[in-house]
Amino acid sequence: MSERKLTRNQQLVLDRLAASGSALTAYDLLDQLRGEGLRAPVQVYRALETLGQRGLIHRIESMNAFIACCAHDHQAAAGFAICDDCGEVAEFAFPASEEGLRSEVGKAGFETRHMTVELHGRCAACAGR
Amino acid sequence: MSERKLTRNQQLVLDRLAASGSALTAYDLLDQLRGEGLRAPVQVYRALETLGQRGLIHRIESMNAFIACCAHDHQAAAGFAICDDCGEVAEFAFPASEEGLRSEVGKAGFETRHMTVELHGRCAACAGR
Protein backbone atom coordinates (compact mmCIF):
# COMPACT_ATOMS: atom_id res chain seq x y z
CA MET A 1 0.00 0.00 0.00
CA SER A 2 1.16 3.54 -0.65
CA GLU A 3 0.02 6.93 0.64
CA ARG A 4 1.62 7.34 4.00
CA LYS A 5 0.01 9.82 6.27
CA LEU A 6 1.59 13.26 6.09
CA THR A 7 4.08 14.05 8.84
CA ARG A 8 3.79 17.07 11.09
CA ASN A 9 6.19 19.20 9.03
CA GLN A 10 4.56 18.21 5.76
CA GLN A 11 1.10 19.03 7.11
CA LEU A 12 2.28 22.38 8.47
CA VAL A 13 3.71 23.38 5.10
CA LEU A 14 0.69 22.19 3.15
CA ASP A 15 -1.77 23.87 5.51
CA ARG A 16 0.13 27.15 5.34
CA LEU A 17 0.15 27.07 1.53
CA ALA A 18 -3.52 26.18 1.37
CA ALA A 19 -4.45 28.89 3.88
CA SER A 20 -2.40 31.47 2.03
CA GLY A 21 -4.04 30.71 -1.30
CA SER A 22 -1.11 32.37 -3.02
CA ALA A 23 2.39 31.36 -3.98
CA LEU A 24 4.99 31.40 -1.21
CA THR A 25 8.74 30.90 -1.32
CA ALA A 26 10.41 28.35 0.90
CA TYR A 27 11.74 31.17 3.05
CA ASP A 28 8.30 32.78 3.30
CA LEU A 29 7.05 29.45 4.61
CA LEU A 30 9.95 29.13 7.02
CA ASP A 31 9.28 32.58 8.46
CA GLN A 32 5.58 31.87 8.84
CA LEU A 33 6.20 28.52 10.52
CA ARG A 34 8.89 29.50 13.00
CA GLY A 35 6.17 29.73 15.61
CA GLU A 36 5.43 26.05 14.98
CA GLY A 37 9.02 25.09 15.65
CA LEU A 38 10.58 25.06 12.20
CA ARG A 39 14.08 26.43 12.26
CA ALA A 40 15.98 25.62 9.07
CA PRO A 41 15.36 25.92 5.31
CA VAL A 42 16.03 22.25 4.75
CA GLN A 43 13.02 21.30 6.86
CA VAL A 44 10.78 23.27 4.54
CA TYR A 45 12.44 22.03 1.37
CA ARG A 46 12.10 18.41 2.48
CA ALA A 47 8.39 18.86 3.13
CA LEU A 48 7.97 20.64 -0.20
CA GLU A 49 9.68 17.78 -2.03
CA THR A 50 7.37 15.13 -0.60
CA LEU A 51 4.28 17.27 -1.16
CA GLY A 52 5.35 17.83 -4.75
CA GLN A 53 5.86 14.12 -5.37
CA ARG A 54 2.36 13.48 -4.12
CA GLY A 55 0.89 16.16 -6.34
CA LEU A 56 -0.40 18.23 -3.45
CA ILE A 57 1.56 21.32 -4.40
CA HIS A 58 3.13 22.83 -7.51
CA ARG A 59 6.36 24.73 -7.97
CA ILE A 60 6.11 28.00 -9.90
CA GLU A 61 9.46 28.09 -11.68
CA SER A 62 9.31 31.71 -12.71
CA MET A 63 8.76 32.81 -9.10
CA ASN A 64 10.86 30.29 -7.18
CA ALA A 65 7.71 29.72 -5.20
CA PHE A 66 5.18 27.05 -4.33
CA ILE A 67 1.41 26.86 -4.33
CA ALA A 68 -1.15 24.37 -3.09
CA CYS A 69 -2.80 22.38 -5.85
CA CYS A 70 -6.44 23.30 -6.18
CA ALA A 71 -7.40 20.57 -8.61
CA HIS A 72 -6.17 17.28 -7.11
CA ASP A 73 -5.92 14.07 -9.10
CA HIS A 74 -4.37 15.63 -12.14
CA GLN A 75 -5.08 13.91 -15.38
CA ALA A 76 -3.69 16.87 -17.21
CA ALA A 77 -0.79 19.25 -16.89
CA ALA A 78 -1.22 22.32 -14.74
CA GLY A 79 -0.86 25.84 -16.07
CA PHE A 80 -0.64 29.04 -14.06
CA ALA A 81 -1.80 32.59 -14.78
CA ILE A 82 0.29 34.93 -12.68
CA CYS A 83 -0.65 38.57 -12.16
CA ASP A 84 2.53 40.61 -12.00
CA ASP A 85 0.64 43.50 -10.42
CA CYS A 86 -0.98 41.79 -7.42
CA GLY A 87 0.79 38.43 -7.30
CA GLU A 88 -2.37 36.35 -7.69
CA VAL A 89 -1.73 32.92 -9.18
CA ALA A 90 -4.56 30.97 -10.78
CA GLU A 91 -4.16 27.32 -11.71
CA PHE A 92 -5.80 26.19 -14.91
CA ALA A 93 -6.01 23.20 -17.24
CA PHE A 94 -5.51 23.39 -20.99
CA PRO A 95 -6.20 19.96 -22.44
CA ALA A 96 -6.30 20.99 -26.09
CA SER A 97 -3.17 23.14 -25.96
CA GLU A 98 -1.42 20.51 -23.89
CA GLU A 99 -1.94 17.98 -26.64
CA GLY A 100 -0.83 20.55 -29.19
CA LEU A 101 2.43 21.21 -27.32
CA ARG A 102 3.11 17.53 -26.80
CA SER A 103 2.69 16.78 -30.48
CA GLU A 104 4.59 19.88 -31.55
CA VAL A 105 7.79 18.61 -29.91
CA GLY A 106 6.84 15.01 -30.54
CA LYS A 107 7.41 15.60 -34.24
CA ALA A 108 11.12 15.79 -33.39
CA GLY A 109 10.97 12.62 -31.31
CA PHE A 110 10.84 14.39 -27.96
CA GLU A 111 9.03 12.55 -25.16
CA THR A 112 7.45 15.05 -22.78
CA ARG A 113 7.47 14.07 -19.13
CA HIS A 114 6.59 17.36 -17.49
CA MET A 115 5.31 20.72 -18.68
CA THR A 116 6.00 24.10 -17.13
CA VAL A 117 3.38 26.55 -18.39
CA GLU A 118 3.35 29.92 -16.65
CA LEU A 119 1.57 32.93 -18.11
CA HIS A 120 2.54 36.32 -16.74
CA GLY A 121 0.33 39.34 -17.19
CA ARG A 122 -2.47 41.19 -15.47
CA CYS A 123 -5.52 39.73 -13.82
CA ALA A 124 -9.06 40.99 -14.39
CA ALA A 125 -9.19 42.75 -11.02
CA CYS A 126 -5.96 44.65 -11.63
CA ALA A 127 -7.10 45.61 -15.12
CA GLY A 128 -9.90 47.41 -13.28
CA ARG A 129 -12.89 45.88 -14.98
CA MET B 1 16.66 55.88 -33.23
CA SER B 2 17.07 52.64 -31.31
CA GLU B 3 19.33 49.59 -31.56
CA ARG B 4 22.62 50.53 -30.07
CA LYS B 5 25.58 48.44 -31.02
CA LEU B 6 26.35 45.72 -28.50
CA THR B 7 29.10 46.50 -26.03
CA ARG B 8 32.12 44.29 -25.52
CA ASN B 9 30.66 42.50 -22.51
CA GLN B 10 27.31 42.00 -24.18
CA GLN B 11 28.97 40.63 -27.32
CA LEU B 12 31.17 38.29 -25.29
CA VAL B 13 28.18 36.85 -23.46
CA LEU B 14 26.08 36.51 -26.60
CA ASP B 15 28.92 34.89 -28.57
CA ARG B 16 29.60 32.43 -25.79
CA LEU B 17 25.93 31.44 -25.60
CA ALA B 18 25.66 31.10 -29.36
CA ALA B 19 28.87 29.08 -29.58
CA SER B 20 27.75 26.81 -26.78
CA GLY B 21 24.41 26.06 -28.39
CA SER B 22 23.10 24.92 -25.03
CA ALA B 23 21.78 26.62 -21.94
CA LEU B 24 24.36 28.11 -19.59
CA THR B 25 23.96 29.65 -16.15
CA ALA B 26 25.30 33.12 -15.42
CA TYR B 27 28.13 31.55 -13.42
CA ASP B 28 28.94 29.12 -16.25
CA LEU B 29 29.30 32.17 -18.48
CA LEU B 30 31.41 33.98 -15.93
CA ASP B 31 33.78 31.04 -15.61
CA GLN B 32 34.09 30.70 -19.37
CA LEU B 33 34.71 34.40 -19.85
CA ARG B 34 37.28 35.00 -17.11
CA GLY B 35 39.96 34.71 -19.78
CA GLU B 36 38.36 37.68 -21.53
CA GLY B 37 38.58 39.80 -18.42
CA LEU B 38 35.19 39.32 -16.79
CA ARG B 39 35.49 39.09 -13.03
CA ALA B 40 32.15 39.50 -11.31
CA PRO B 41 28.63 38.02 -11.60
CA VAL B 42 27.05 41.42 -12.02
CA GLN B 43 28.92 41.99 -15.25
CA VAL B 44 27.33 38.88 -16.71
CA TYR B 45 23.87 39.63 -15.32
CA ARG B 46 23.96 43.13 -16.78
CA ALA B 47 24.83 41.82 -20.21
CA LEU B 48 22.14 39.14 -19.93
CA GLU B 49 19.53 41.74 -19.06
CA THR B 50 20.24 43.85 -22.11
CA LEU B 51 20.42 40.83 -24.41
CA GLY B 52 17.09 39.62 -23.03
CA GLN B 53 15.44 42.99 -23.60
CA ARG B 54 16.60 42.90 -27.20
CA GLY B 55 15.27 39.40 -27.70
CA LEU B 56 18.68 37.95 -28.47
CA ILE B 57 18.56 35.42 -25.65
CA HIS B 58 15.95 33.64 -23.56
CA ARG B 59 15.92 32.73 -19.91
CA ILE B 60 15.02 29.12 -19.11
CA GLU B 61 13.20 29.51 -15.81
CA SER B 62 13.26 25.86 -14.84
CA MET B 63 17.05 25.72 -15.20
CA ASN B 64 18.08 29.19 -14.02
CA ALA B 65 19.94 29.33 -17.29
CA PHE B 66 20.11 31.29 -20.52
CA ILE B 67 20.21 30.34 -24.19
CA ALA B 68 20.79 32.23 -27.42
CA CYS B 69 17.63 32.79 -29.43
CA CYS B 70 17.75 30.80 -32.64
CA ALA B 71 14.68 32.32 -34.24
CA HIS B 72 15.12 36.11 -34.09
CA ASP B 73 12.30 38.56 -34.71
CA HIS B 74 9.76 36.73 -32.64
CA GLN B 75 6.20 37.20 -33.67
CA ALA B 76 5.23 34.37 -31.40
CA ALA B 77 6.09 33.12 -27.93
CA ALA B 78 9.05 30.81 -27.56
CA GLY B 79 8.78 27.30 -26.15
CA PHE B 80 11.61 25.03 -25.08
CA ALA B 81 11.99 21.25 -25.15
CA ILE B 82 14.58 20.32 -22.55
CA CYS B 83 16.16 16.86 -22.43
CA ASP B 84 16.77 15.97 -18.80
CA ASP B 85 19.20 13.24 -19.83
CA CYS B 86 21.65 15.19 -22.00
CA GLY B 87 20.71 18.81 -21.29
CA GLU B 88 19.88 19.67 -24.89
CA VAL B 89 17.45 22.56 -25.22
CA ALA B 90 15.47 23.07 -28.42
CA GLU B 91 13.51 26.25 -29.06
CA PHE B 92 10.20 25.88 -30.81
CA ALA B 93 7.12 27.88 -31.78
CA PHE B 94 3.57 26.80 -31.08
CA PRO B 95 1.23 29.33 -32.66
CA ALA B 96 -1.96 27.33 -32.31
CA SER B 97 -1.37 26.30 -28.70
CA GLU B 98 -0.23 29.80 -27.87
CA GLU B 99 -3.53 31.18 -28.99
CA GLY B 100 -5.29 28.40 -27.09
CA LEU B 101 -3.49 29.28 -23.86
CA ARG B 102 -4.07 32.97 -24.29
CA SER B 103 -7.78 32.49 -24.76
CA GLU B 104 -8.01 29.89 -21.99
CA VAL B 105 -6.94 32.44 -19.36
CA GLY B 106 -8.54 35.28 -21.30
CA LYS B 107 -11.92 33.81 -20.42
CA ALA B 108 -11.23 34.97 -16.86
CA GLY B 109 -10.16 38.41 -18.01
CA PHE B 110 -6.42 37.74 -17.75
CA GLU B 111 -4.20 39.69 -20.13
CA THR B 112 -1.14 37.64 -21.01
CA ARG B 113 2.07 39.61 -21.43
CA HIS B 114 4.64 36.81 -21.40
CA MET B 115 4.53 33.01 -21.60
CA THR B 116 6.96 30.58 -20.03
CA VAL B 117 6.58 27.23 -21.78
CA GLU B 118 9.22 24.65 -20.91
CA LEU B 119 8.76 20.97 -21.68
CA HIS B 120 10.99 18.54 -19.82
CA GLY B 121 11.53 15.01 -21.04
CA ARG B 122 13.83 12.99 -23.25
CA CYS B 123 15.14 13.94 -26.68
CA ALA B 124 15.11 11.61 -29.66
CA ALA B 125 18.85 10.93 -29.45
CA CYS B 126 18.66 9.94 -25.77
CA ALA B 127 15.66 7.73 -26.44
CA GLY B 128 18.06 5.79 -28.65
CA ARG B 129 16.25 5.97 -31.93
Place this chain on the structure above:
DNA sequence: CAAAGAAGTGTAATGATATAACGTATGTTT
Protein backbone atom coordinates in the same frame (compact mmCIF):
# COMPACT_ATOMS: atom_id res chain seq x y z
C1' DC C 1 32.50 71.32 -30.72
C1' DA C 2 30.95 71.34 -25.87
C1' DA C 3 27.58 70.38 -22.57
C1' DA C 4 24.21 67.24 -20.95
C1' DG C 5 22.14 62.97 -20.59
C1' DA C 6 21.91 57.99 -21.13
C1' DA C 7 24.08 53.75 -20.83
C1' DG C 8 27.80 50.93 -19.43
C1' DT C 9 31.90 49.68 -16.39
C1' DG C 10 34.50 47.46 -12.39
C1' DT C 11 34.70 46.53 -7.53
C1' DA C 12 32.82 45.15 -3.28
C1' DA C 13 29.39 43.61 -0.46
C1' DT C 14 25.15 41.43 0.34
C1' DG C 15 20.77 39.09 -0.37
C1' DA C 16 17.94 35.11 -1.88
C1' DT C 17 17.37 30.36 -3.09
C1' DA C 18 18.70 25.50 -2.43
C1' DT C 19 21.44 21.37 -1.06
C1' DA C 20 24.98 18.26 1.37
C1' DA C 21 26.52 15.79 5.32
C1' DC C 22 25.90 13.92 9.79
C1' DG C 23 23.98 11.31 13.33
C1' DT C 24 19.49 10.31 15.43
C1' DA C 25 14.54 9.14 15.71
C1' DT C 26 10.29 7.08 14.22
C1' DG C 27 7.24 4.07 11.83
C1' DT C 28 6.44 -0.17 9.10
C1' DT C 29 7.34 -4.83 7.61
C1' DT C 30 8.94 -9.33 8.41
Place this chain on the structure above:
DNA sequence: AAACATACGTTATATCATTACACTTCTTTG
Protein backbone atom coordinates in the same frame (compact mmCIF):
# COMPACT_ATOMS: atom_id res chain seq x y z
C1' DA D 1 13.06 -8.07 17.75
C1' DA D 2 15.50 -7.15 13.66
C1' DA D 3 15.62 -4.94 9.34
C1' DC D 4 14.25 -1.42 6.44
C1' DA D 5 12.54 2.96 4.87
C1' DT D 6 11.41 7.49 5.92
C1' DA D 7 11.83 11.55 8.41
C1' DC D 8 14.08 14.42 11.80
C1' DG D 9 17.18 18.60 13.51
C1' DT D 10 21.58 20.87 13.18
C1' DT D 11 25.26 22.84 10.79
C1' DA D 12 27.57 24.19 7.00
C1' DT D 13 27.93 25.18 2.27
C1' DA D 14 26.64 25.73 -2.59
C1' DT D 15 24.24 28.27 -6.09
C1' DC D 16 21.77 32.14 -8.08
C1' DA D 17 21.03 37.25 -8.23
C1' DT D 18 21.07 42.15 -6.76
C1' DT D 19 22.44 46.66 -4.54
C1' DA D 20 25.54 50.51 -3.96
C1' DC D 21 29.07 53.48 -5.41
C1' DA D 22 32.30 55.99 -8.02
C1' DC D 23 33.89 56.33 -12.60
C1' DT D 24 33.92 56.02 -17.91
C1' DT D 25 32.13 55.92 -22.57
C1' DC D 26 28.75 56.79 -26.01
C1' DT D 27 25.05 59.63 -28.03
C1' DT D 28 22.33 63.61 -28.59
C1' DT D 29 21.66 68.16 -29.25
C1' DG D 30 22.33 73.11 -28.71
